[in-house]
Amino acid sequence: MAVDGNRIRCAILGASGYTGAELVRILARHPDVEIAVLTADRNAGQPLERVFPHLGGLGLPDLIALDEVEWPGLDVDVVFCALPHGTTQEVVAGLLHRTGHDLIDELLHETQEDLIAGMPRDVRVIDLSADFRLADLESYATWYGHAHRAPGLQVEAVYGLTEIARDNVRDARLVANPGCYPTAALLPLVPLLAEGLVAAEDIIIDAKSGVTGAGRTAKESSLYAEVGEGVHAYAIGNHRHAPEIEQELTRAAGAAVTVNFTPHLMPMNRGILATIYVRLDRGADASALRSALLERYEQEPFVRVLPEGVGPATRHVRGSNDCLIGVFDDRIKGRAILVSAIDNLVKGASGQAVQNMNVMYGLGETTGLQQAPLFP
């Protein structure tokens, strides 16, 4: 057990969204964790069951507003932030009581004072929003439309793609949990780029996502009648996950990588399938790629590289923290196709967050994450 033989006490900020609910679903059954705080501003004062009837009977604390959490005395060890993009950085800065930016100092002064009073110095944060994923401040400002409000923490934040960054995650105070699309794209690509088996140019990532990726906000484009019985590409050429993918591929390749990332909205709740088209390098073929991935992920409990001729399907990872990867020859010589599948809410968000927590607290990495996929 991690913290003095006791259970790890966690807070989930933003428990009324889908990733928040998924954190609760997983953590409520995690043997080493106790859920101490659930925040949800709009639904403050209600039991979580009122918002998410499927999470009834679990003995959870009622929802409270974020600014009404009385941190002193809560003895929270880890905070999961499942708040909307852009709103998390001040909160995290408040939680971690450290910032190199005047704006934040000011903000803290004005709005975060209560939040941080008495905050234990050793709290650790796993942020599921996009706020700390881009390490380059300029890139952040370009893609998110404003200067980062806790730039000091950007330097410190660890991009938490567990299988790739495990060693850094272990001691991180702030983990930027990867986006769902990047997780699906990076797991197959990073090892191959690192080994130079695929070219860094002309990487094309055609991704298909279930609609929970758009969150629980009521908007016309997420209505059943607008999503059902159809498919379309969106944010073509300008989705915010593109720079995130490029950042990590650049790191892996050791040279600047620009990718084509084209997301599609699917009539299903969960799942991402990434079909990735690559040019081969160093004389590799699909078989060589498969071997490299098999070797790289041999000891990984959540990544399964499929045998020749077998491709992944999102329905076979539904509800699990698994990532399935298939590798195929292309009809065009010198090219290959990688296909990966994850559950966007689990390995693409809350499951990977818990996996990171397990790493951070020295628990078995699969603890609380062993449930088999739900099919059909």
Add this chain to the structure above:
Amino acid sequence: MAVDGNRIRCAILGASGYTGAELVRILARHPDVEIAVLTADRNAGQPLERVFPHLGGLGLPDLIALDEVEWPGLDVDVVFCALPHGTTQEVVAGLLHRTGHDLIDELLHETQEDLIAGMPRDVRVIDLSADFRLADLESYATWYGHAHRAPGLQVEAVYGLTEIARDNVRDARLVANPGCYPTAALLPLVPLLAEGLVAAEDIIIDAKSGVTGAGRTAKESSLYAEVGEGVHAYAIGNHRHAPEIEQELTRAAGAAVTVNFTPHLMPMNRGILATIYVRLDRGADASALRSALLERYEQEPFVRVLPEGVGPATRHVRGSNDCLIGVFDDRIKGRAILVSAIDNLVKGASGQAVQNMNVMYGLGETTGLQQAPLFP
């Protein structure tokens, strides 16, 4: 632990169907169970993962043909039969080595000999098919079109609606696991009929089921394009679950009950919603019904009676063994509406089968069944 401190060794017959796969999903993570045998005639020789890719990496035995199981030495404690209706009775008779019917003697002689040779005398069977659910042989013959082939076992079989029949299940050698529709209908109705709060006449059960209820057999009526984007009623007035429901309601009411049971096929994978229209008796109203159910199910871990004004949804029990029940006033005086929701593959089949196993072996009843529902 039940069996001499060791794990319970189980066999799953019919592992390539949906209820078989669901048994594997649950039992592979059950702390007190070991899966010793998986049969699937069409896919014999293959790893289960080939048939159900979502069940990969679990360290399971390969599929074998039923008649190639070498029972001696397997030390199997419990057999789950997830075979098609009508084909199970000989198999079970063979397993249990006992029958009062010449036909079976003959069949056993001819085809089941190998199967039973050396079978340990204390094996127990949980049958998920309909073969042992109807206690009345004539009714069975009428509804299933042939004389029962193991009539002696009919007398012995316990109808395993756990919450109602727990005491009989505990010592049963053969449990007839209830049908999915009957489970959804009986849990709300049995206590109310037993207490005389609803009239035994004119009970109308309008049920809506996901398509996995039709099994994995390739038939036109189960094709995506025939089910998607639409709804229809089927088997109106002559569904085989009607006599099963009537049998148990008759038992509860102490007088013959005939019900209207009208099933509908829904464009979804899992779930049954039963909307039940009843006439009130003894001056009861919806509130009295709710109170009676709350009292009856207060200690039950899997049945949740919802507060006034709240109705159940199948999506809130998906993947779990829960049954949610709501009670409502009818606009028509002297009537009320009961609504129940279950996952047809879990509480309506494999989950309840494991629940029964837990009871039979003295385990905590929720062991292996605590995973929270998967929503969305």
Add this chain to the structure above:
Amino acid sequence: MAVDGNRIRCAILGASGYTGAELVRILARHPDVEIAVLTADRNAGQPLERVFPHLGGLGLPDLIALDEVEWPGLDVDVVFCALPHGTTQEVVAGLLHRTGHDLIDELLHETQEDLIAGMPRDVRVIDLSADFRLADLESYATWYGHAHRAPGLQVEAVYGLTEIARDNVRDARLVANPGCYPTAALLPLVPLLAEGLVAAEDIIIDAKSGVTGAGRTAKESSLYAEVGEGVHAYAIGNHRHAPEIEQELTRAAGAAVTVNFTPHLMPMNRGILATIYVRLDRGADASALRSALLERYEQEPFVRVLPEGVGPATRHVRGSNDCLIGVFDDRIKGRAILVSAIDNLVKGASGQAVQNMNVMYGLGETTGLQQAPLFP
């Protein structure tokens, strides 16, 4: 041709909702109609194609705000109101320039003046909202939470269930187009109640609807992830369509009728299936009911009574103005089951509205409505 050999000029108010779009889909291909005005306040100034890309290339006028329509000179013959419930009554009063209510006089004075200036005296209105469906003012106030704002028009409005009210529709100035649920329930029930073949007591209407019935408003409960892969009952015992159904059944039966009406939300875009449980009267059986319906609807182009043993499915009426009706024996003696299917946006809304228009202008009743259902 109806109007001086010219095409009927119509206005569609509220063209950015689903029923508005469906009116456009049908009327744009109607040989005797010209779409002269399309209003949509939020999207004013845009081509309809921007809001509904499937309606591109039809040569339609751009959307304008309702209060910017310059009615004089438009020579509009008929106005379809596809506005939200509660907002329509003033608009219609304005259009028809007549009201017996001070509030309306006042409203007109203040807000509707421009709207009515120069309005041709012979404009006719088909209202797809619920505003004019309930003839009883007190009932309206009870169910909609405010006094009706154009009570004088309530007396005049004709409840336009075409097959039942055709003669009154013909000369109506204001048609209250029936709700989708009521249409599905009334077509099978009205003739049988009128002939006394089913009892007026204990009529139970279990209805299943696609999600377009909830409109295009962005709300959490209509999100894909909240509707997909599940089913639930809603507004149990207090849906506003109950009094509408009761009003028309009372008219048919000649005595007060109270019904159980229980709607369910389905994971599909379009379609309503109503499963109706009735007690038989006058010694009737299912066969007698079927005969009566066959006779009643023999000449009707849009109502098809199915042969014995055949039940309707919503997917078989998708996109069409058809209503399918099946009749079945109940297992409970003295009872029967009626099942009807419609497309909620066509026969349950815009299709029936056009059918009413055809009647009002002496056109062939099927004109513009002959397209076969789209299956799968």
Add this chain to the structure above:
Amino acid sequence: MAVDGNRIRCAILGASGYTGAELVRILARHPDVEIAVLTADRNAGQPLERVFPHLGGLGLPDLIALDEVEWPGLDVDVVFCALPHGTTQEVVAGLLHRTGHDLIDELLHETQEDLIAGMPRDVRVIDLSADFRLADLESYATWYGHAHRAPGLQVEAVYGLTEIARDNVRDARLVANPGCYPTAALLPLVPLLAEGLVAAEDIIIDAKSGVTGAGRTAKESSLYAEVGEGVHAYAIGNHRHAPEIEQELTRAAGAAVTVNFTPHLMPMNRGILATIYVRLDRGADASALRSALLERYEQEPFVRVLPEGVGPATRHVRGSNDCLIGVFDDRIKGRAILVSAIDNLVKGASGQAVQNMNVMYGLGETTGLQQAPLFP
């Protein structure tokens, strides 16, 4: 009118499949066509309504077995073949009474004799199967696993992508109606390759299809529970539509083209979205591509090139013969993205077949095909 002022008399072979039903849906409302024959071997003797309840009330002939059609006296002008791949070639050879292959001579001798006796010499055939699409006999044998059985007709057959091949279709006796995937891929690509604006190398076609593309055959992989709530790629690198696409692109480019074609199965009934990744040539950019397509398709009633920033969705062409095309800049310099959407059963099959018929008989090309898409 085409044929002596009378309506064109057509036969539909294979009317119990989805493309057959779709032909009926369209042709039954086509003002210049009369449906004279409907064949369906398994359902011979039944009214079509029994197989497809949505096609009731249309006054159609009953289904008959193919070999029981008494062609003489039927005066059929055009035959639509909606038979399974591989079974069509003998039938067509029989209908057209001409073959250069001994096998066919023999087959005709033995089995097709009745079929052709008295067949009018001027019957024309539109084949919706893949049998006549590949002009190269060797390629056919490679991809379909057997020598073609009517090779003489291969030479004659016209590949009927109407917008591209209209002039050849006009006088064709045998039209090979394009596959659904090829239609979606070729309409955007052919003009751009022909003009040299995109490179012939490294064309990547990531296609997403609704499940009706797999036909109505009962197979496990098309079951609702196997398709719903998930997505996967299939036939990666070896789908039979790849050589069909390459054949036509090679024709357009004037040089051999090999493409990556990766199809995905979607949880929806209808629709294909093709996302196509291309390298630019001749200094073109997305804007130049859009201009070229706009110019090329300016007069085409069924192809709509969307404005900058707007992408197509399959739901916006559902039930219509439309093809929508969007063009986008890629983040990778020198590349662009084309996205096209069609309804696989209409423009991808039966609609295009009727469009071809209209061309062949000198009718207005949109006759019978003007119905607006059905959304939602």
